[in-house]
Amino acid sequence: MSLPILDASRFYTRWINADSSRAQKVAEVAKLSLNPDVFARVLQNETDSGATLPAAMRRLRNLVIATLIRRDLNGDANLNEVVSTMTAFADFAVQHQLAATMQEMIALHGTPIGEESGQPQEMIVLGMGKLGGAELNVSSDIDLIFVYPEDGETQTTTPEQRSLSNHEFFVRTGKKLIAALAEITADGFVFRVDMALRPNGNSGPLAASFGMVEDYLIVQGREWERYAWVKARALTGKPEDIAVLENIIRPFVYRRYLDYGSIDAIRNMHAQIRAEVTRQEARHPERSHNVKLGRGGIREIEFLAQVFQLIRGGRDAALRDRSTRKTLRILADKQLLKPEIVAELLHAYTFLRDLEHRLQYLEDAQTHTLPVNDADRLTIAQMMGYSDIATLLSELEKQRVIVARHFDEMFNDKQNGQKNEQQSDAPNVAAELAVVLSSADSEDAITQFLTQLGFDEAADSARRLLSTWRSPRLQTLPEASRNKLVALVNTSLPIIAKVTDKHSVTLSRLLDFLEAIARRAAYLALLTEYPHALERVIRMIAASNWAAMYLTRHPLLLDELLDDRTLKAAPDWDAFARDVRQRLEESPGDTERQMDILREMHHAQLIRLLAQDLVGDLSVEKLADHLSALADKLVSETIHAIWMMLPNRHRDEPRFAVIAYGKLGGKELGYASDLDVIFLYDDDNQDAPGMYAKLAQRFITWMTAHTPAGILFDVDIALRPDGASGLLVSTVASFEKYQSTSAWLWEHQALTRARYCAGDADIGARFEVIRENVLRQERDPVRLKEEVLAMRKKLYDAYPNKSTEFDLKQDAGGMIDIEFIVQYMVLRYASQHPQLTGDIGNIALLKLFGELGLIDKELGVRVGDAYRTFRKLQHQSRLQGLERARISKDKVAEEIKAVARLWQTLFG
Known part of the structure; x- marks a missing residue:
């Protein structure tokens, strides 16, 4: 530091x-790690010398x-030490x-x-803002809230004591505490x-019971207060009292669903904060550099971190950390923000907070604005390590531009400020869709509009659109939700016309979906x-009816469609x-939450x-x-x-394994397959x-139980010994x-498609x-063939195709037929060819049969190709939501012929 401290502050x-x-005291304490033990020792020395506690x-x-x-x-302390020390001291002083x-x-x-309860009551002091987030400034005020568990009265023990209600007791306690901390004295x-x-701000009571807090948050709590209470x-x-209070606060701050309405609220x-800062800057242009509230300032970084907390914190407890810096790092770890963006934000945050502290070091003043006079500005610049004011201002502008850019990417008003290209190309009538929907001749107007867009069966689509709009479910929505719904339909119609030729079908699926989510403002947001x-x-539901139904049942999944990086990334199953384990461990003992x-x-x-x-990135085999x-x-x-969770378990890890059969055993699982x-x-x-x-019983329950999030899997255990x-x-x-x-x-046929799935690996081996x-x-061989044929006939008779x-x-x-061929061949020849027991799948086994000379090599490959084709066609049928996969014989005549030929060769 080229500037001496005595010249800096x-x-x-x-x-x-x-x-x-004092200089000697500072020199001695500066060698120590400032912590509550040091605070207590210094405090004791002062009181021993005759000073009062205040x-x-x-x-x-x-x-x-x-x-x-x-x-x-x-240069001996970094930002973390400064804010951690100030937070620790504030905690110490309040306590x-x-x-x-x-x-x-x-x-x-x-x-x-x-x-x-009849129990003694203690006042809980809640630290809010930067104190709550353990990131307190050196010259900051502290935002506090006073609460206590229960109403009641004080219990006196002497005639001199005068009983008060608990409320009055804690109000007076709060006033005395404020005076002890904030009154200005000679020291x-x-x-x-x-x-x-x-609760209720400066007009509310100074202290509130848990009941009062809960009633307020439920009835009157406003959106901005959720933001504030994140830091509590x-x-x-x-x-035990703190735990009860947190259970009151948590549902107010964190929604159990993804709350994208938070973006608009923040x-x-x-906007209100910026308007006030702009007003002040207009009155005092010389104070235009507010590093906290100004454009690209500290508050915008805090908002960026906290919007993710409000949106996702209800589902992911890891995002409930009160620290802005820690939250940003968690966002990078979870790939919710790109690591390089987080690195830029953390660098800017450190720069802005360091600058904020140097502004406050000057006079121990609670300021966030650069000084007016050049002499003080030069002092600040030199404290920041710059030789002149211009260099400081240049770096400040650079960091604010970075923050503002990332802030705008998250918070720009996409509904009003960024009209997307589909909307801009739509006919003018779309902009007045709400008026058209409510007018007497709306069906003709909408039909005409849809015809202009190129919709097939435009009249049918118009009737469906009107039917949805006029349904009681939509008409009873709040006006804001109805307006958003109309805007979404308005945006969707040109997209449907562009991305698919199945206009009416896609619109019908979309309206089913929108009706299902209409009462959840967060999804509309x-x-x-x-x-x-x-x-x-729209693209997904146009391509697949199954996808449309799945999204309609589970609209929570909308969140997954936002980020191409996660949506298109190859799965890392170990990660x-x-x-999964980490998320489950965040809700210990809460079975319902863990199942969800x-x-x-x-x-x-x-x-x-x-x-x-749906975009063709996965083959059927890779998907399975x-x-x-x-x-x-x-x-x-x-x-x-x-x-x-099992009580009285006799070992840390169970000697227990799950063995998979059928589609899971053969690694041929589909989207809705049983286990x-x-x-x-x-x-x-x-x-x-x-x-x-x-x-095992609880496992089946956890898999199959219907919860608000649906079921996990249907489970079939019929293949266990003795059925x-x-x-x-x-x-x-x-x-x-x-x-x-x-x-x-x-x-034994079923055993050909069985494998160890989970649990104790030694049992699996x-x-x-x-x-x-x-x-x-x-x-x-004769008996084997007879039994395989008898079983095949039994299945054929059980599923007649009329x-x-x-x-x-x-x-x-x-x-x-193909699966029975493979099973028969494994049971028939594995005694001679042990490699046939490998869990390599039907197609690879058919090829292996040919290589071993057990069947015609070319025919084995053709039947394997037929199996691949059948699976692909079956998969396409499932994507359209069809119960049975059926197709014209002409389209698979060659495949059927190949299978029949091999069947005839083996079974006569």
Whole structure:
């Protein structure tokens, strides 16, 4: 630091020069880590010297400020140390002064007792703003709110004490606490105190009971107050009382759904702040550099971080951190903001906060504006390490431009300020859609408008549009929601005309979707704020009826359509599993919430895969691999979560495994496939059978239960030993014995598509040994063929096809025939060719049969190709929401012929 501290801070200079011993004190304390222990020691020294607590606290405050100025300007402290130290001192001062004030008040009026609990009551002081976020300025005031748990009266013990209501007791306590901190004496003050954030602001009572706080937040709490209460942190009080208070505050601040309405609310709040700053700057142009509230200032960075908290904090507890800096880093970790954007914002935040502190170091004044005179500006520039004012102003402008750009990207009014290209090309009648919808001749007007857009069946679409608009569900919406809904339809119509030729069908699906979300203003806000998400919704529902129904059932997934980086990224299933576990651990003991977390995270991954699928980025096989891996991870994390919640569990990790059969076992899972599973365990503990049965039962419940987020998977356990009459869980030994001596042939067929899915890996390895041994058994070829054919006939008879179209799965020459061929070949030849037991899938096995000379090589490849074609066609049918995948025989005649030929070759 080229500028001496005595020349940099007039406050520091005055304070040091007022007492010759102070310079030495600062030098000694500057060598220490400033923490509550040091504060307590200095405070004790002052009181031992005869100072009252208020006087001693003020002297301590000045010493702390002077020490921070010295350390910061000498380069020995960074921003984190400065704000952490100031926060720790504020906590210390409030706690000590409140303790002394409470002692004084109890001596005068007795102990406040809760009316319901009969327990002594303590005042909880909430730190708000930068104090709550542990990022306090050196010369900041502190925003406080005073609350107490219960109403009641004080309990007196002496005749001299005069009883008060708890409310009056804590109001008086609050007044005394404010005076102890904020009154200016010969020693200065400790902190200026601002109580304006309390319920009803300056017109509200100084202290409020939990009941009063809850009633206020529910009935009168305004949107800007949610922003303020994000930072609320209890500085005093009993832990159990603080927990109750947090449960009152949390639902007000954090919505359980994604709350995109917060963007508009913060935008409006920011506009009001900017208007006031602009007004002040117009009156005082020389004060145009407000580093806190000005354009691209500290407040815009805080807003950027907190809008993500308000939108997502209800679903993701990690985003409830009160620190702006920590929140920004979490946003980067979660890929909600690009790491490079966060790096720029953190750099700007550090620069602006450092500058803010140097403005305050000058006179220990609560200021955020550059000084008017050049001499002081040069002093500030030199404190910042610059040689002249121009260089400082240039860097300040650079950082403010960066912040403003990122702020605008988030908060620009997309509805009014950024008319998208689809809207600009639409006929003028679209801008007056609300008027047209409510007019007597609206059907003709809308039909004409849709015809101009090129809609097929424009009259039908017009009737559907009017029917939706005039439905009681929409007509009873608040006016703001109806206006947003009209605007969304207005925007959507030209998009539908552009992206699909199925205009009427797509509009009908979109209106079903909009009707489903109409009462959730947050979803309307999301689509309004992000027009590209609306276009993506339209493209998805145009391509797939299943996608349309899925989005309509789970509109929470709209959030997943915002960011191309996450939507198009290849899945990292190990990272996904870690994220699932972390999210589950954030809600310990809350079964309902944990079940919803599993469903929400499953839905999010599913919509990402669906988006990639619909644009052709995934083959059917690759999609099935991903869906199977997703199910594996969810099964694994569910088992872990349930086990951790079981009382009296006898080991840390269960000796328990889930074995997958069918589509999951063959890694051919579809979007809505069931999970065919069995449960094995290997544990000699006497409680093991009951514990693992309970684990399996709860697993099935967690998978299949309907919650507000839907279900996770349907589960089929019919393939367990002895089927419906068998035990829910089996030991590895009993499973091995059953498969070797008692299982039916069809159970061995099922075993060809079985694999370890989740749980204890050692049990998984033992299962694979059992599976291979069973599949490699020598079998009577004649009897094997007879049983396979009998089972195939049974299935064929169970699913008769009375239509003229070909059933891709059930009909002769279809998928079931191919699967039976593969199963037969594995059971017939695995004893001679052990490689046939590999879990490589039907197509690869057909190719392997040909390479081993067990079937015609070319025919094996053709049947494998047929299976791939059938799966693709079946998948397309599922995407359109069709229950059965049927198609004209002419379109798959060659594939049917190849399958029939191989079937005839093997079975005659």
